[in-house]
Amino acid sequence: MPTYLLKSLPLCGALVMALSACTSEAPLNDTDSDDRLQPPAVTIASPDNGVELDDATVDVTLALSGDVAALRYALNDATPEEILLDEVVADYTFELNAHPGSNVLWAEAIASDGRTARDEVAFWLSADLPPQISFESASQTPIFEESFTLSAAITSPGGELDAVELRVNDANISVEEDALTLVDEAPYTYSFETVLTLSEGENLIELRATHGDASVTETLLLTRGQDTEAPTLAEINLPDGSSVESRQPWLSGRVTDNVEVAELRLLKEGADAVIISVNEDGTFGAPVDLLPGPNAFTLEAEDVFGNTTSLERSLYFGARTSAGGSHTGAILNGQIFAWGRNNKGQAGVGYTSNLGDTDPAHPDAPMPVSLGEGEEAVALAFGQNSSLALSASGQVYAWGDNGDGQLCVGTPGSAELDEEDRLEPTLVTLSEPAIAIFRGNSHSLILGASGQVYACGDNGSGQLGDGTTESRDLPTPVEGLEDVIAIRAGSASSYALTASGQVYAWGRNSYGNLALGTDDSDAHPTPAIIDGLEEVVDLANGRDHVVALTRTGELFGWGLNASNQLGQQPDWEDGEVHEVAPLTTIDASLNLARVGAGGNQSFIVTAEGLAYGWGQNGFGNLGTPTEDDLTNAEDPVFGLVGLDDLGVGALHSVALRNDGRIFTWGWSFQGSLGAGESAINAWSYRVPVLVDVEAP
Template identity: 40%
Template sequence: MQRFFLPVLPVLFLLGCGADDDNSNAPDITAPQLSGQFPADSAISQSRLLTLTGIVSDDSKLGSVEIIRGEQTFSADLQLDDDGRSGQFSAALRLSGGLNTFQIVVTDAAGNQTRASHQAYFGKRVTAGGAHSGAIVEGKTYVWGRNNKGQLGLGMTSKLASDESHPLTPVLLPTSKTFVSLAFNQNASLALAADGTVWSWGDGANGQLGLGSAAAETADTSTRLTPLQVPGITDAVSVVRGYGHSLVLHNDGTVSAFGSNNLGQLGDGSALNRDYPVRLTLTGIVQVAASSGSSYALDEQGVLWGWGANDYANLGLASEDTEVHSTPVQIPLPQAITAVAAGRDHVLALGKSGQVYAWGLNFSSQVGLFVSEQWPEVVTSPQLLPWFSDVQAVWANGNQSFVKRADGKVYPWGQNMLGTLGIEQDDDVEAPLSPILQFDNALDLGNGALHTVGLRGDGQLFSWGWSFEGSLGGSDLINLWGYRVPVLVSVPAAAAATSAAMVTSAP
């Protein structure tokens, strides 16, 4: 009997094509997904160098992630999983002073795109000095508190006991400039304008207002009652104040300094006070900080530099001395640093891992664990703090220390005799175990010597600590009194309602 065999190829063809029920040949029209951006939109960055990260995914294949800022476009580093459908990206951006706006553009292999607008703020929107305070709210600058040296910039001096016009609550600073960052300390004030100029007012006894000239025969040490422009600076992106000196970070990554220099805190190789800005030799700097007699600069590689006083091991060099350190030295740290904060004589350095190192004066446990005598009165080398590995920001002044953790709360420690830490405990705190009361979703802190102003993510202002001459800015507060629970600070409603939106700085 004869047998017949069907050809194999047509069968394979039919099996391969089928009825096309799964639409495998349909065009990819689904846009990729973007999530988990860090830092969150509109966050305040402590460093000019912002590392933006996020998660991307697609139903097919991912292509690229780009950042668009103004007319500039650059590619982010994209690390994909094995299937190419998901991954993480990171991008480093150099921020201008104030509000920075950019777009994140995710493209898949088929050309579909997802675009997300993102903002980051570089600068201090809240600040505090010896007993005066300031805040930038919707593009307007408000000031309040002590004004014996004209440090509020209102064109007058005033005292609580004798002047009915003394500002116990926030008042609008009368200026035509739009300030994007404030730096108050002791009895002097410094501000960065959106156009890159720097302005100063208040006590100028040590030349810390920077209003003098190298050609002048005598130093300018006058008190100034209104903001005046610091000559010769038009490209600043950040300003900070120590106790008697000031630092300016320029757009090109260099640093200028002026003011008291008896301990070499200006970093110009001398111990001479300067009433005008002098440029340092440092380059590639992304953040500056200043203390009572020392200065610090963080570079784009995560290396921390210090100069000035070292009598409490301020420079973290494993020793104490009373010598003048007038040129920057590298502070030895075991990992790259992303932010730095300086108290009166102690320092906090935030590592890339989310861990924090601290050193310097520890008499009030501002470094930590002195109360129980576990750590010495002076910590001479950077000490890894054992309490956390998820820190996102660090702040310090006086003998207090503060960190913001991933839960959005601020954890303080150190000197606490006048409610300075914003927690229920009365005595010095040797470990940051309790968050500040009623201050979740923290955005920024402005730390004074004995009080702090805080900005919450919803835009509300709070203050706590020593109430002196209206330093806390709350209504109906007792003078010469410590407030442990944060006090709500309200700006004038009419002024806030008519104020302009935040100014976006030029890239």
């Protein structure tokens, strides 16, 4: 399958080697790259320009050539559609609904380096079209009163209506003149409303609208009598099957009933039913206890008549994708695949390598990583040049850079810090099963099943939370924490989220990392609660900034803001936010499911499985065609809908879609995007690349 190569902004050579942010420009090292990219081209092959059509459904064919990685198109003033192409195609076809009269269609082809080509046609649609009827009352809705108000919207694209007729149970019903109200003349749109008297049992309603020789009849079946309608469950915040990195994620939604909801229950196999409180407006929220890996549960709503609705859902506890400095990994059906930079053995394939090596081969495309016979992976945590994995049995494995003991594989009783790199997964000795893992820059965090947090690695800023600044090469208990449900780690800072929604922080505070109201160069080796945060349900951190999501869907942040990774406010002038602040530049109407962050960028994932990013974007970090840093969540990652998992690295990201496909975008270095030898090294990919890997 071909890979699309995206052209980037010029980058500084020092950043390529150090993988840290910079703003100065330097020439690309691939001087013949432009010769390898053909300009995009698009032609609207059908419909023909100026043609007259007699069907509102229009078949569209786009003829494509050159380097076309994505498409954008729109009819008239509609919101443009965006399509990410997984493979090279000569023609792309789809359907559109036109309106009578003149219509204008435009299409745009987007190359992998952001170049565009555009075509446009105009055509005419005949006005002799039938009306359209849309009932505002649900079909088969139980009615408990004799009188019922029937409401409908009628659109006549061909012109003014000539007649409206109503029948109930085969009997003609007289329609009063004021039952039909003209709302708009372009096209002719009417509201229809009348009061009906219903008989016991089923009532078949037929509404007919006529324009000229064209007419349409729509039916509605209403039942009057005993309530037989079950409650409705909707607006669930966490996408079905998606990954979370908390053992007690907050599940919210809305339950409604035509009469009254009696009880809402959460059911899990082998556990007692949990009764969830429902607010007057039908909204609800409750934590869901999870084990590492996939978790199935059922939401069951019952009304006062005993009618029940069951909604089966699943959530995955653990990160199935992860991105480090320039290496990347994913879990498919318990098997780890890794690729990218491997100078410290961080890919876990048993040797070190550099791009271009063939014997053994450098992992510029996904390679399987084994935890040992019988062990299935359930979570990954990649950071800088080190890697962690959690198995279904609760074991932790580590590999890669160990220069500060961050792999937690030292020898008990030894006076010397174990600084030897590991080239393949090595078992970490822990006194209890682990349920969560997380990687910082040079330290690691592990959450035990008891709720105890353990840490190892560099401790110069107190990021291990054991009250000292002494580095450790074995899992060391973090002091003063209880009921921890999630852990996070930045460059040299650490965070823990508790079941009560409180956040604790310790370690580095050079950029206001700990939300103490200032910055300092002191070590902070003991966890302290962060003031100004309540009911937090998810945390994410980049190198030196943190984003928090609350039960009410509000976003807060603090720390480094040099690339607007926390957004922008008038009183933020020094590139740092020293205390908890609301992120007001992020659209509050988005139905947020979780947050993500890495390097100097931040992301949100919505209940619809869309990822929006903001912050640093000079390397394609945010997965959108624009090359500018963003202060807010303007557009979702291009072409990706239905994300189950998102891993954000220093300058690149990886995502798992709900169809099992994996995509990467951002800075391509040493094979970090997993696109194989065809991917350009030291290059920015702004449109996501499909990674060629199949689940075992």
